[in-house]
Amino acid sequence: MLSFQLHYQLQFGDAIYISGDSDYFGNWSPLQAKRMKWNQGHLWTIDIPIHYFQYKYFVSSFNDPNSEEWEFGPNRLMRTTEPSCNHQLNLEKGIVDVWNHRKVMFQCYNPQQYPMFISGSSLDLGQNAKRVSMKQKQDISYKKILANVIEDKVVHYQFHVKTKKHYSSSILTLHLDSTISQNQNLDFSYKNYILAFCTGMEKIKRSIYQLDNHICYGYVPRDQNDFNLLRDANLHTIIEFSNQAEQAAHSIKFGEFNYFTLNFRSNMKGTYISNLSPLIQLLITKYHVNVKSNQQVIYICNNSLSHLRKYLQAYKSLSISK
Template identity: 40%
Template structure:
């Protein structure tokens, strides 16, 4: 038998029910759901036959199911005794780590350190992972990875929408990253608004940028043949804009560069600036940092 528990304080005359994808849980039909048993401290519990289940809780009238109020978030899964928290989900962050280097994770929720501390991920069989509880009602969950090798590298900050996650690892929602090695070579972070790196060339490059919420791409070039600003709509909802610095007058080059970057940040909040010469690009960004202080 599997023993499931959840704490929830209902109104008088209400009860907590559990429904799921098996015949024991009514095949997602609320009318055939199981009413859980109330115990002290508003703990509701139930025992069901052992099997892998996909399930959710809802609130309805105690005597007969009429109005149904489902809990928020994606479905739950388990094969073992579980103590759940209403509107929270267990989330497993995993990233490919064949070199078994030290990887830490940080994020905006309290269980991810509120970006004030980093949590070391566990390494096993070339995978680093960390599991925690997250509030599905939080629309602003953000997180990032930190590599410690000979030098330190932090991935761009990513946003997490728990409602859209559909993959599972054991009894947790799975958030998996398999391209961090390429990200480490491709993306560098200047500050909270600017990431930079090489110009994306392939569909995979654009997919990586999109996964890290870098959908606004600003490419700097210096070519006489091109106009000042060219717009290109690229794959995977990424907007790729080419800015030709050749047309900037030399006497006010630095000021125009500062104004241009500030305009992009005000409009898009997070931008990816790129050029196939990182040495030139870093010089431009050093000028920007110096003037923007």
């Protein structure tokens, strides 16, 4: 028997129902959904005798669930191997859900057990401002979060490994809107968590790095595979900082990409560090689009990441000091 809990305050006369994809719930029929029990503190509870299903909550009338207000986000997942599994899930109080939130587990294959970190656009992942340490279990590094599916319909995230050098994965994307529910597969879940799994730190040198919500950076794309990587990361505005004095600034458009080449030397004569901040701010203002709407940010590239990181770190310092 599984015990479910949900804290949510409703108007008098309404109730929380749980519905799902099994015969027990009538295969998503609101009329056969199970009404939860109200407890003091606006805590709704119910015991469910099945253990492998997708489910979701909705609000309706206490006596007649004929008009439903479904929660946002993809279907919730429950996947266990035993009918009596509160102990298997290590849940003393049962399964505690939060309205319009989803439990997500990020995993990365890490048999060497290097120190692993993750950064991303959601609050629990540091909102791209910091890296969050991951826990290790056997060959897997993992991080559990509770994602707000209204604010975080799309989560961009990136794994980081710390050895003698620091490496990062390419930017990955997790969709948490309702459109994925119909294609959702319980094979991509872990117990009652949505699972975001990375097989390993592949193509390290060609990785895309994220500076903040406005800027990604990395090496200059060389071939179709590199451009495919940028496309997958929704990076369509590419700005190359050229170190060649003889190369004039220019811009071209091919396919879905806008490619700009800036002569770093000619733009940075003399006090180039003091000119760096307004230059990047100009690029952001002209080409940046809000990340939360799942649109592009600018991608700055150079074939020397050490130089590029130095310039971008100087830019960050100037931006913070303002």
